[in-house]
Amino acid sequence: MVPAIHRPAKVVVDLNAIKHNVTAEMQHLPQGVQMWAVVKANGYGHGAVQVAKTALAAGATGLCVAVLDEALELRNADITAPILVLGITPAKEAALASSFDVSLTAGSLSWLKAAEQVLAASGQRLKIHLGIDSGMGRIGFSEDAEFVQANHFLEDNEHFFVEGMFTHFSTADSSDDTYFNYQVKRFKHLQSLLTIKPKYIHLDNTAASVFGKEVKTDLVRFGIGIYGLNPSANPASPSLPTEIDLQPALSLVSELSFVKQIHQGYGVGYGATYQADSDQWIGTVPVGYADGWQRSLQGFKVKVGDSYCPIVGRICMDQFMVLLPKELPVGTPVELLSADPAAPNNIKAAADQVGTIHYEIACLLSDRLPRVYHS
Numbered sequence: 001m002v003p004a005i006h007r008p009a010k011v012v013v014d015l016n017a018i019k020h021n022v023t024a025e026m027q028h029l030p031q032g033v034q035m036w037a038v039v040k041a042n043g044y045g046h047g048a049v050q051v052a053k054t055a056l057a058a059g060a061t062g063l064c065v066a067v068l069d070e071a072l073e074l075r076n077a078d079i080t081a082p083i084l085v086l087g088i089t090p091a092k093e094a095a096l097a098s099s100f101d102v103s104l105t106a107g108s109l110s111w112l113k114a115a116e117q118v119l120a121a122s123g124q125r126l127k128i129h130l131g132i133d134s135g136m137g138r139i140g141f142s143e144d145a146e147f148v149q150a151n152h153f154l155e156d157n158e159h160f161f162v163e164g165m166f167t168h169f170s171t172a173d174s175s176d177d178t179y180f181n182y183q184v185k186r187f188k189h190l191q192s193l194l195t196i197k198p199k200y201i202h203l204d205n206t207a208a209s210v211f212g213k214e215v216k217t218d219l220v221r222f223g224i225g226i227y228g229l230n231p232s233a234n235p236a237s238p239s240l241p242t243e244i245d246l247q248p249a250l251s252l253v254s255e256l257s258f259v260k261q262i263h264q265g266y267g268v269g270y271g272a273t274y275q276a277d278s279d280q281w282i283g284t285v286p287v288g289y290a291d292g293w294q295r296s297l298q299g300f301k302v303k304v305g306d307s308y309c310p311i312v313g314r315i316c317m318d319q320f321m322v323l324l325p326k327e328l329p330v331g332t333p334v335e336l337l338s339a340d341p342a343a344p345n346n347i348k349a350a351a352d353q354v355g356t357i358h359y360e361i362a363c364l365l366s367d368r369l370p371r372v373y374h375s
């Protein structure tokens with residue numbers, strides 16, 4: 001989608017908050033532990049290149065993305081730091097990744113063999129991180145026998161440099177450590193089978209690091225914390241306290257594009273699900289579900305001028321309506337999402353309303369919303 005630069009609606013990202021969060025995490029990490037900033041999905045909707053540059057300037061030493069194209073976007077922006085693709089990349093892209101000095105995740109012996117063919121054909125060497133499925137049930141080695149074979153395959157293999165070995169936790173945001181500890185044990189067991197020595201061992205995501213569960217390794221893959229959002233991922237339950245101070249960076253702002261008075265019996269929006277029971281002032285905001293402003297946010301209160309006003313009627317593709325306390329002028333500022341965690345329209349509150357996690361609210365904000373940065 002084309003960014004709508006002639007519409008008064010934008011995602012505002014406070015790069016100072018990003019810097020604050022990275023700095024706070026760097027101070028929290030034990031000496032010598034690196035931070036690799038996770039900027040997948042366009043930096044969780046905040047803008048990958050800007051966030052990556054800010055995080056690197058504040059002390060992060062590497063970057064993680066989900067797919068190869070996200071890594072190429074960063075390279076095209078002249079970012080030279082190490083970049084790891086966390087997902088499985090088709091083996092046929094191994095040469096492309098190597099050409100741009102991008103590290104890929106290797107999750108199976110068959111993938112390694114297929115990638116080796118490609119790399120042999122072009123005479124290249126690829127940096128890889130061995131992905132371990134220690135209990136997430138998603139990607140990576142999980143069986144001893146296959147992992148031992150992979151280790152053997154990689155010994156003295158000129159086409160691969162084993163830069164890392166990592167796993168991903170599924171319950172790091174839980175107050176119950178049982179499954180977390182099971183995953184650590186499983187990872188350490190597989191690590192004990194290796195004769196090759198990966199440069200970086202890494203397990204922790206934001207939650208493991210800021211909820212006091214850190215497993216001391218070489219680096220932390222720090223994602224949601226960069227953006228100042230609490231990694232607790234249980235919709236509608238209170239967030240766990242974090243060991244570092246997090247400052248949310250993102251807000252979403254627009255303006256009233258139209259204001260009118262409606263009378264008793266008038267409906268608002270598709271299906272006329274809202275009907276006025278008296279004379280009321282209704283404002284229209286030019287943002288809708290095509291911007292990632294989901295229909296299930298109906299009823300959520302956004303800040304219009306100084307007051308919090310409920311969204312009435314169904315959210316349309318490109319517009320939604322709010323019930324105003326009084327007549328307000330077209331152009332009145334509307335804050336859909338606030339970066340202030342104490343504000344009623346903070347991102348966690350929006351996620352609770354939708355029954356999801358704030359990760360989803362942030363990264364669904366579509367390209368039609370321009371990203372504007374201040375620092």
Ligand SMILES: *Cc1c(COP(=O)(O)O)cnc(C)c1O
Nearest residue numbers: 038086168205206221222223224
């Ligand atoms: C997304 C992701 C992360 C970052 O997780 P946060 O909860 O945002 O810190 C780390 N590692 C892997 C493998 C991921 O997919």
